[in-house]
Amino acid sequence: MKYEWRKKDKGWYLPKAIPTIIDLPPLQYLTIRGEGNPNGEGFKSAIQALYAFSYAIKMSPRKGIETEGYFDYTVFPLEAFWDSKVAPIEGQPLDKDQFIYHLMIRQPEFVTKELMAVLKEGVIKKIGPERAELVQLETIDEGKNLQMLHLGSYDSEPISFAHMADYCEEHGLKRIGHIHKEIYLSNAEKVEASKLKTVLRFPIN
Incomplete structure (x- = not known):
């Protein structure tokens, strides 16, 4: 199911x-870190990189890739930790250019770094090697x-x-x-x- x-x-x-x-509990995520205005191209590129890997993982059986423990699932939503290089001033608008972000999409337990390595070549063809290299597999305990x-x-x-x-x-x-x-x-x-x-x-x- x-x-x-x-x-x-x-x-x-x-x-x-x-x-x-x-x-x-501790949960597993694909993550990418960056800084700057979330309305900028760097932020959008980071999101594209996370989704490129996430959908490659979900659709991997269609590429003939067998992964132990694989099960079908709906891709999880985008999440992000937010910080700032400067402290916000109450009553003043936030300086979005100073934002620091840690973007992530949760992954099922069967996802491993080995699986990501297998999928990496296909992902690079879509988003390029620089962005693909920035995506990491992390366990985060909130x-x-x-x-x-x-x-x-x-x-x-x-x-x-x-x-x-x-x-x-x-x-x-x-x-x-x-x-x-x-x-x-x-x-x-x-x-x-x-x-x-x-x-x-x-x-x-």
Whole structure:
């Protein structure tokens, strides 16, 4: 039976628009790191590289590649950890050129570096060797987090983060660090900004 993350992992990827505590196990991702404005070509190229590998893995049986433990599944959504070279100033717009990002797409347990090496030649033909070399296979342990669904443009995310901060204060929770994660449930090129759905998440204790 096909693995559908929208059904199997609904609590992780489809939260309500209210703060919710989750505890995540270590999970495997294809990742790529970069910096700069997410509206720039470098960011778009990084996304293309992740999807090129992700779909090559999913479709590998059609290329005659047999992988132990393989099962059919829906490709997971794009995710990203976000940081900045400069501290944001409250009440001031963010300087997006200073952003640091760690983009990722979750992968099934059967994915290995050996499988990626087998698929690499085909991926290079699509995206070139430079971008293909930047994609890594990582296991990330996020642990205890607070998350909620944000409805609307990326620029209005501070509204939801304020709700999350209030929740932490009310329940005696502490945010760890300043980096946060976003999970993109909408295609920003096809969905108007006011209807975008994005999961916001940060670690707590």
